[in-house]
Amino acid sequence: MAKKNVNDMSFLDHLEDLRWHLIRATLGIMVAATAAFIAKKFIFETIIFGPTHMSFPTYRWLCSMSEIVGVETSFCAEKFPFIIQNRTVAGQFSAHIWTSIYAGFIVAFPYVIYQFWHFISPGMHSNERRSSRGFIIVASLLFFLGVLFGYYVVTPLSLNFLANYSISDSISNEFDVSSVIAIVRSSALASGIVFELPIIIYFLTKIGLVTPKFLKKYRKFALVIVLILSAIITPPDIASQVIVAIPILILYQVSIYISAIVLRNQKRKEKRHARQHS
Template sequence: MAKEKNNTGEMSFLDHLEELRWLLVRSSAGILIGAVIAFTFSREIFDDVIFAPLKGDFVTYRIFCDAANKYDLDKSFCVTEIPVTIISRNMDGQFTTDIWTAIVAGIIIAFPYILYQIWKFISPALYEKERKGAVSFITGTSLLFFLGVVFGYYLIMPLSINFLANYKISDIVVNNVDLDSYLSLVKTTVLSCGLAFELPVIIYFLAKMGLVTAAFLRKYRRYALVIILIVAAVVTPPDVVSQMTVTIPLIILYEASILIAARTNKTPKTAE
């Protein structure tokens, strides 16, 4: 059905709502397909991906242990096992967990497709030159998101698990961790890092709208650095190598955001 337009050639409010509805429908369909694929391989996803950081031979632990032995640093990652036992306390706990994990995996798998749908929705409001950047926008944003997911999975998550599993208030207490609690840590860490790596994209749009400037980001750079260092200190062992491994990528993201804001702020603005 053709969309009705007013005398200025613009879509009506109801037409925008219709387009938004179809955006949600198509995005949900993409997530559902991704979830079905993830559910099909759920055993491999749980054993080889989600629960892999609970094994002492996980790649991150081995790399940090080798670095610690080579440079005489903290040996907290040189372990044969993580002192945590995962339990499920609800009758339907494992089945429900399988379903929701498949949905989260579906979101990650379908992320580029969701971006494409969002781009189709906002593209009518963009200039012709900006519309031509669709491929670059989707590719760049997707790449940043997946880099964030990888960063969260291979660095932040194992560092957090190792720290929390070995933190003790008494030898009497045993870490029998509920399945929901463990998966909450995994999902929160991975998705948060994926979204955090979208900072340059977010800054671009905020700068485009005039809400953020490069001068503002430079002014508060020292505060951002302090926050980054605090986060790195909390999730890593007390050695410089581990802390810098987490700190450097986040600082690079912040500095890249400043450059993007500076370049965007220089773009001439129209009266509109």
């Protein structure tokens, strides 16, 4: 059956359309999650527990950098001073389920974004649809870059700091498996979402909620928010917070340029429209 014209659709029709897009997105996530559930050994041994081994690429690189500058660091240790244990009956199975769902969402993100775009695109003008064709690619690229940043930068810095932090030599670190997995999952996913900032600013500018002038005016407040956000998703040491804050600040500056471009294009369209009707 042919799809209804968006102008002829009632509010309930839009809700029904949204429901089917959400169902398709959920099915896409579940298919990817099923594949992740089956690939248990690769997901956990290689990906999730990768940052818990000192052979992880980030630790090797940081160790090399510290040797060049002649600074002693825990990044050059042979192994972490902790063990991973499971203390609940269903702990490992629960971790397997939830990790698979997280992995499914990350892998299926382009399809989820496609469903979102497919829902809003009928309400766009033809020229707007043409100019937004790269939306799925750009949004997915930013998300995956954020996930990689969270996995290869935020996660190793967090684990290294927390694993080597001690209030007494009489205390040994025996981390619960759910706690270790949570650090990896939350760091990767949170960074992926943060890297969507330019996309968010693009849409907020399109609907008139933000402008380049507004973003520049409140840049100082944004800096404070970025530092707070960096403190939340990283361990409480200055070096880690700065490393995380730098790309977020760059994304904020990029968002200002994107907002300016969107606003400039809107003004050009308004001028063309005014000339056509004059």
